[in-house]
Amino acid sequence: MDQKAKTLPNAGINPNVSVDCVIFGFDFEELKVLLIQRKEGPDQDLAREGRWALPGNLIRDDESLDTAAGRVLGELTGLERIYLQQFQAFGNPDRVRRQADAEWLHYMREQPNARVITVAYFSLVKLHGFEPQPRSFARNVAWFPIDEVPDLAFDHNEIVESGLLALQRILRQRPIGFELLPRKFTLGQLQRLYEAILRRPLDKRNFRKKMLKKDILVALDEKQQGVPHKPAQYYRFDKQKYAEWEEKNLDADFDVVPV
Amino acid sequence: MDQKAKTLPNAGINPNVSVDCVIFGFDFEELKVLLIQRKEGPDQDLAREGRWALPGNLIRDDESLDTAAGRVLGELTGLERIYLQQFQAFGNPDRVRRQADAEWLHYMREQPNARVITVAYFSLVKLHGFEPQPRSFARNVAWFPIDEVPDLAFDHNEIVESGLLALQRILRQRPIGFELLPRKFTLGQLQRLYEAILRRPLDKRNFRKKMLKKDILVALDEKQQGVPHKPAQYYRFDKQKYAEWEEKNLDADFDVVPV
DNA sequence: ACAAAAGTGTTTAATTTACACCCATGT
DNA sequence: ACATGGGTGTAAATTAAACACTTTTGT
Numbered sequence: 001m002d003q004k005a006k007t008l009p010n011a012g013i014n015p016n017v018s019v020d021c022v023i024f025g026f027d028f029e030e031l032k033v034l035l036i037q038r039k040e041g042p043d044q045d046l047a048r049e050g051r052w053a054l055p056g057n058l059i060r061d062d063e064s065l066d067t068a069a070g071r072v073l074g075e076l077t078g079l080e081r082i083y084l085q086q087f088q089a090f091g092n093p094d095r096v097r098r099q100a101d102a103e104w105l106h107y108m109r110e111q112p113n114a115r116v117i118t119v120a121y122f123s124l125v126k127l128h129g130f131e132p133q134p135r136s137f138a139r140n141v142a143w144f145p146i147d148e149v150p151d152l153a154f155d156h157n158e159i160v161e162s163g164l165l166a167l168q169r170i171l172r173q174r175p176i177g178f179e180l181l182p183r184k185f186t187l188g189q190l191q192r193l194y195e196a197i198l199r200r201p202l203d204k205r206n207f208r209k210k211m212l213k214k215d216i217l218v219a220l221d222e223k224q225q226g227v228p229h230k231p232a233q234y235y236r237f238d239k240q241k242y243a244e245w246e247e248k249n250l251d252a253d254f255d256v257v258p259v
Numbered sequence: 260m261d262q263k264a265k266t267l268p269n270a271g272i273n274p275n276v277s278v279d280c281v282i283f284g285f286d287f288e289e290l291k292v293l294l295i296q297r298k299e300g301p302d303q304d305l306a307r308e309g310r311w312a313l314p315g316n317l318i319r320d321d322e323s324l325d326t327a328a329g330r331v332l333g334e335l336t337g338l339e340r341i342y343l344q345q346f347q348a349f350g351n352p353d354r355v356r357r358q359a360d361a362e363w364l365h366y367m368r369e370q371p372n373a374r375v376i377t378v379a380y381f382s383l384v385k386l387h388g389f390e391p392q393p394r395s396f397a398r399n400v401a402w403f404p405i406d407e408v409p410d411l412a413f414d415h416n417e418i419v420e421s422g423l424l425a426l427q428r429i430l431r432q433r434p435i436g437f438e439l440l441p442r443k444f445t446l447g448q449l450q451r452l453y454e455a456i457l458r459r460p461l462d463k464r465n466f467r468k469k470m471l472k473k474d475i476l477v478a479l480d481e482k483q484q485g486v487p488h489k490p491a492q493y494y495r496f497d498k499q500k501y502a503e504w505e506e507k508n509l510d511a512d513f514d515v516v517p518v
Numbered sequence: 519a520c521a522a523a524a525g526t527g528t529t530t531a532a533t534t535t536a537c538a539c540c541c542a543t544g545t
Numbered sequence: 546a547c548a549t550g551g552g553t554g555t556a557a558a559t560t561a562a563a564c565a566c567t568t569t570t571g572t
Contacts, residue, residue: 016275017350017376061374065350089348089378091276091324115320117276117378119348168510188523205526206562229523230569251427253512447550464553465535488549489542525568534559541552 012060015114019069020056020156021084022120022163023077024197025127026180028189030145031196033160034125034132036076037140038153040104050139051100053153054160056118058109069121077132077141083179084121087166088159091117095155104153108137118154122163124179146196164197171197174246175216175254178237184220186232187211194256210256216242271319274373278328279315279415280343281379281422282336283456284386285439287448289404290455292419293384293391295335296399297412299363309398310359312412313419315377317368328380336391336400342438343380346425347418350376354414363412367396377413381422383438405455423456430456433505434475434513437496443479445491446470453516461516469515475501 023034038050055076059068096116105112132141217235224231282293297309314335318327355375364371391400476494483490
């Protein structure tokens with residue numbers, strides 16, 4: 001047992017392994033990513049603009065990777081109990097060697113020169129309802145359109161890229177998109193979500209046909225109100241029915257789009 | 260800089276991160292996995308049976324994860340320059356806490372109690388041609404049928420399971436199976452490979468139809484010899500043509516089986 | 519009246535599926 | 546002659562793709 005470890009504030013923190021979360025949100029128009037702005041020094045010193053980064057941090061030695069991802073995300077943004085899925089480990093030896101990150105590492109980390117590999121998670125949250133709050137070393141939290149992500153810390157731009165690819169892949173296999181929408185939604189909103197994630201237009205009639213045929217949506221007896229056009233039917237996702245669909249289609253893909 | 264690190268034999272070895280390789284092979288009958296048998300003590304002491312494990316080890320601080328996977332595999336089995344793909348990180352805090360692994364850890368590792376997360380890779384090699392040789396702490400190397408994998412070290416049984424699932428998933432997206440066959444092969448052999456990986460029978464005529472339609476196989480002017488049945492046509496995989504197929508089908512799946 | 523998005527079906531093409539017999543060879 | 550796997554085609558069912566107009570509401 002390392003005596004040092006017991007007395008320092010960072011006891012139990014593993015210096016070599018971190019988790020990072022690519023959190024996607026959808027505002028009915030475009031796909032967004034949740035980023036935090038780091039504090040680059042003591043609280044008083046907010047003159048310097050902090051660098052934007054993915055919410056992430058070193059793991060503890062007594063927690064699993066999944067647990068760490070949930071904990072770190074909560075600590076930095078206040079988001080709790082949300083769907084998180086591991087998608088890739090990043091371990092380039094120079095991923096934490098950028099000059100732009102040196103100061104923050106020295107300020108925050110007990111071992112600023114440690115080699116750090118990171119395990120990346122992605123997640124989907126309903127933009128409407130959760131309001132992330134900056135905490136810990138996050139000075140700010142904000143949603144960025146996926147096309148307007150700034151230059152991020154470390155290799156986080158690469159991680160965002162890969163996260164989007166992972167999301168696109170998963171979307172073909174499971175109707176995961178519902179995590180991004182409120183309980184009730186219209187088919188138009190659902191289609192725009194798919195288009196935002198896949199980054200291409202879909203045929204309206206074919207999309208509706210296929211989606212409804214899965215028999216995992218139930219129509220509510222409620223319609224849009226106050227919209228300057230024909231009000232749309234509201235639907236909700238039926239978890240029960242989806243579980244049945246999944247059982248009957250054990251290794252089928254959830255395809256609602258042409259490949 | 261840690262002075263200790265410079266003088267020890269393990270200088271540059273990261274105590275917290277390892278890589279493990281799930282290497283698949285195919286002998287025209289069933290799918291196999293390459294395992295190593297660990298030396299549990301000094302070379303003289305070979306009376307004790309070593310535990311079987313996936314080829315894997317701690318990474319170095321100056322290499323990427325991909326590089327580490329290739330290096331470690333080479334060090335333990337002699338296999339070089341083979342296709343390796345990362346598929347999942349495993350980070351349960353008690354994954355290296357099994358009693359059965361304690362002795363080996365104390366014998367091999369400078370920090371036997373360190374928390375270790377591992378990044379798992381899978382790979383496909385031609386059983387015929389490569390002959391893996393035990394080296395380093397591998398006392399033995401052997402191919403095990405995927406259904407007869409013994410109780411392995413650490414969480415390696417779980418990793419093998421996940422690796423097979425990853426392989427099945429990837430096989431739908433890319434015609435990766437050719438890595439498991441010699442340069443020339445028959446359509447029957449190819450089909451048996453798919454059946455071994457997917458663990459279900461496929462329709463012969465439909466399989467051939469779909470596979471040939473991809474236009475990535477070329478028939479050689481050579482047939483089987485000495486077989487007690489109609490000799491089969493030999494084919495080879497055409498990388499060039501596959502590259503073309505991939506370009507034309509940017510995000511299509513390589514489906515040769517019903518989903 | 520106009521703008522804006524909702525909602526709706528059909529036709530054609532492509533793909534998937536199920537299925538059975540003859541062929542060439544070694545023993 | 547017989548056992549063994551190689552090789553081949555078609556018909557029916559399903560799914561995918563392309564495509565345009567009417568409806569309902571707010572302003």
